[in-house]
Amino acid sequence: MYAYDELDRTLINERVSEFRDQVKRRLSGELTEDEFKILRLQNGVYLQLHAYMFRVAIPYGTLSSKQLRRFAHVARRYDRGYGHFTTRQNIQFNWIKLAELPDALADLAEVGIHAMQTSGNNMRNVTSDQWAGVAPGEIEDPRIWSELIRQHTTLHPEFSFLPRKFKIAITAAEHDRAAIKIHDIGLRLHKNADGETGFEVLVGGGLGRTPFIAKTIKPFVPGRDILSYIEAILRVYNQYGRRDNIYKARIKILVHELGIEKFAKEVDEEWKAMGDVGLTLDHTAIEEVRSRFSYPAYEKLPHMPDELKQAAHDPLFERWRKNSVSAHKVQGYSIVTLSLKPVGGPPGDASAEQMDAVADLADKYSFGEIRVGHEQNLALPHVAKRDLPALFKALDRLGLATPNVNLVTDIIACPGLDYCSLANARSIPIAQELTRRFANHDTADLIGRLHINISGCINACGHHHVGHIGILGVEKNGEEFYQITIGGRADENAQLGTLIGPAVPYAEVADVIEDIVEAYLALRDRPEELFVDTVKRLGVEPIRERVYATR
Amino acid sequence: MPLVKQGRLTTDLFVHVADGAELPGDGAVLVTAERFLADPEALLRRTGKVGVIWPNNRNLDDLVPHLDRVASVALVFPTFRDGRAYSQARLLRERYGYDGELRATGQILRDQFVFMTRAGFDAFEVKKDADADAFAATMKRYSVFYQPTGDGRVTALNRRMQLRHSESAGQ
Numbered sequence: 222m223y224a225y226d227e228l229d230r231t232l233i234n235e236r237v238s239e240f241r242d243q244v245k246r247r248l249s250g251e252l253t254e255d256e257f258k259i260l261r262l263q264n265g266v267y268l269q270l271h272a273y274m275f276r277v278a279i280p281y282g283t284l285s286s287k288q289l290r291r292f293a294h295v296a297r298r299y300d301r302g303y304g305h306f307t308t309r310q311n312i313q314f315n316w317i318k319l320a321e322l323p324d325a326l327a328d329l330a331e332v333g334i335h336a337m338q339t340s341g342n343n344m345r346n347v348t349s350d351q352w353a354g355v356a357p358g359e360i361e362d363p364r365i366w367s368e369l370i371r372q373h374t375t376l377h378p379e380f381s382f383l384p385r386k387f388k389i390a391i392t393a394a395e396h397d398r399a400a401i402k403i404h405d406i407g408l409r410l411h412k413n414a415d416g417e418t419g420f421e422v423l424v425g426g427g428l429g430r431t432p433f434i435a436k437t438i439k440p441f442v443p444g445r446d447i448l449s450y451i452e453a454i455l456r457v458y459n460q461y462g463r464r465d466n467i468y469k470a471r472i473k474i475l476v477h478e479l480g481i482e483k484f485a486k487e488v489d490e491e492w493k494a495m496g497d498v499g500l501t502l503d504h505t506a507i508e509e510v511r512s513r514f515s516y517p518a519y520e521k522l523p524h525m526p527d528e529l530k531q532a533a534h535d536p537l538f539e540r541w542r543k544n545s546v547s548a549h550k551v552q553g554y555s556i557v558t559l560s561l562k563p564v565g566g567p568p569g570d571a572s573a574e575q576m577d578a579v580a581d582l583a584d585k586y587s588f589g590e591i592r593v594g595h596e597q598n599l600a601l602p603h604v605a606k607r608d609l610p611a612l613f614k615a616l617d618r619l620g621l622a623t624p625n626v627n628l629v630t631d632i633i634a635c636p637g638l639d640y641c642s643l644a645n646a647r648s649i650p651i652a653q654e655l656t657r658r659f660a661n662h663d664t665a666d667l668i669g670r671l672h673i674n675i676s677g678c679i680n681a682c683g684h685h686h687v688g689h690i691g692i693l694g695v696e697k698n699g700e701e702f703y704q705i706t707i708g709g710r711a712d713e714n715a716q717l718g719t720l721i722g723p724a725v726p727y728a729e730v731a732d733v734i735e736d737i738v739e740a741y742l743a744l745r746d747r748p749e750e751l752f753v754d755t756v757k758r759l760g761v762e763p764i765r766e767r768v769y770a771t772r
Numbered sequence: 773m774p775l776v777k778q779g780r781l782t783t784d785l786f787v788h789v790a791d792g793a794e795l796p797g798d799g800a801v802l803v804t805a806e807r808f809l810a811d812p813e814a815l816l817r818r819t820g821k822v823g824v825i826w827p828n829n830r831n832l833d834d835l836v837p838h839l840d841r842v843a844s845v846a847l848v849f850p851t852f853r854d855g856r857a858y859s860q861a862r863l864l865r866e867r868y869g870y871d872g873e874l875r876a877t878g879q880i881l882r883d884q885f886v887f888m889t890r891a892g893f894d895a896f897e898v899k900k901d902a903d904a905d906a907f908a909a910t911m912k913r914y915s916v917f918y919q920p921t922g923d924g925r926v927t928a929l930n931r932r933m934q935l936r937h938s939e940s941a942g943q
Contacts, residue, residue: 226932228916228928228931228932229916229928231915231916232914232916232918232928235913235914235915235916238913239883239913239914243883251900251902256852256881259852259853260883342853372918372928372929373918373919375918376886376887376914376917376918377918377919378858378862378886378887378888378890378891378919378921379855379858379859379862379887379891379921380855380858381855381858381887382852382853382854382855382858383855456859459855459856459858459859460856460859464854464856494867495867498866498920499920499927500920505933506929506933509929509932509933509936510929
């Protein structure tokens with residue numbers, strides 16, 4: 222955990238008071254709605270279909286139990302008793318009153334939580350691997366760098382009014398859980414031949430109506446230079462990114478229009494011209510931030526404790542363990558994923574009661590720490606293996622032990638037409654119906670790893686392009702239709718999915734998905750061949766034939 | 773329109789002169805980049821200061837050779853959503869060493885004062901009187917800054933390291 226010091230605390234309190242003034246000026250009419258819109262967006266406040274929506278940052282997905290309890294408090298006190306975890310390590314509250322927003326923000330600031338730059342055309346919340354610092358085989362904890370970048374990008378005096386939003390994600394593991402290739406800047410921590418730590422820098426990824434997978438702009442930027450290099454990218458983008466058309470304003474379009482070589486050259490020239498502007502991170506600076514991270518005092522524990530051996534006789538426990546428990550870098554400990562995808566529920570939602578209870582469990586079993594992943598699930602990052610059986614029982618009672626992590630019902634979905642003013646179609650009810658269709662956990666196990674991503678419109682908040690199966694809601698003659706793609710993925714081998722056939726009406730979506738899964742089961746080489754690998758091996762055609770033959 | 777300069781409401785000594793309009797015999801003028809570049813020498817020969825209004829989509833290269841002779845550079849925010857002039861401002865101050873008046877024009881609200889000051893602006897054509905009146909108070913709003921810029925404010929990281937240094941020196 223990163224511990225805020227007096228300076229961090231002062232800054233977020235100053236931001237709260239500024240926002241309070243902005244809301245006051247809006248309520249008094251001193252600010253027009255047009256003026257206020259930009260200001261509220263800088264602080265995560267959207268106007269949705271029914272009310273203001275408030276998006277709060279969970280930088281690089283790390284939360285303390287105290288912070289999670291405060292989310293529960295905000296949900297209860299200012300909202301309708303629940304919150305929604307998003308695909309970018311944020312939490313959203315859907316029913317907040319404008320006049321109460323400054324108070325909600327002040328309550329959050331007390332525990333070091335803010336909503337700065339969770340929307341608007343600025344540098345958004347920096348995201349990272351939800352297993353950062355605990356995943357085996359990591360180069361080093363990417364959150365040190367995430368925090369350095371979080372600070373550098375917060376209230377940046379030059380880049381707070383960019384052509385469009387700008388998202389940075391960081392990973393330090395071989396397997397990319399942070400989806401860095403679909404970010405404006407993706408950073409992959411690695412060591413060069415001399416053993417020096419630095420970053421592969423990728424640029425120009427993003428989904429939306431013109432999706433692109435990010436391209437490598439520089440294979441190695443030493444850690445000490447990462448801020449100045451990011452600054453150079455941003456300066457080129459701020460000056461040359463398009464501002465005439467909101468749909469062409471992301472950096473991915475600039476990179477695409479210039480070509481990666483030309484863009485890289487522009488950035489390099491700017492980087493060289495910058496010279497020393499105080500952005501070089503020397504060893505002391507990095508250690509200063511590193512020293513503010515605290516790590517648990519792990520015990521020396523056996524790899525296979527008796528509690529675990531005994532619990533292995535319980536098939537329900539075993540199913541959950543195999544699905545939700547992952548290897549930890551420290552012997553005797555595990556990372557536990559908490560599914561926020563119950564059968565029939567909206568993906569990513571958690572009630573105030575659940576948040577409070579998870580905070581208690583984190584205190585009891587995970588050194589008070591919780592993680593949030595882009596798949597819209599939570600994780601307890603430091604659970605002693607001997608505690609797994611007790612934790613399972615507690616989670617099961619809370620409805621947080623659905624054994625479907627990474628399986629067909631672990632669906633990513635945007636809020637869709639039920640909440641969002643941009644949506645063309647509903648997302649949540651599609652997800653809910655699919656979780657009912659695949660409610661049988663044996664079937665889901667048999668299918669294996671399969672990510673379904675659903676977006677209610679072309680803006681792609683549900684990351685449909687990179688779902689193994691992607692579902693995109695569109696509007697056709699006033700009716701909800703859905704385009705279905707297959708073969709997408711968001712990891713280190715990121716790829717955009719391919720359209721499988723004509724769009725289908727709302728009522729048929731679940732049938733088509735079932736048919737796609739049936740086709741895969743029939744076509745796969747062996748049970749271990751994952752859905753995406755079958756699609757990669759065979760292409761879309763054989764699956765299309767089977768699914769659309771009778772349609 | 774109220775002008776805030778060096779933190780205070782001030783009378784604007786510069787007259788905006790439209791392209792094609794006749795130049796006053798003396799007194800300070802602000803002219804467009806086109807007009808300035810068409811004949812900089814003639815303009816600079818006048819008695820009276822000359823400032824240039826530089827559009828936010830024009831490269832600074834043509835302006836740089838004249839920086840030591842212009843009294844003001846006015847950068848433009850067509851809407852306050854358009855942040856290109858922040859980069860221009862920092863380049864003028866930090867890369868090209870410009871130390872004359874750097875003026876923010878266009879849609880200027882109090883909510884940008886801190887950003888603009890940090891980027892190097894020291895004069896502001898503020899849209900609303902209430903915002904101009906609130907300048908001093910607004911500038912006091914923030915006391916912690918994460919990024920180094922040419923304004924010289926000490927960053928949070930440097931303050932921490934200084935603190936650490938003085939703590940360890942005291943031991």
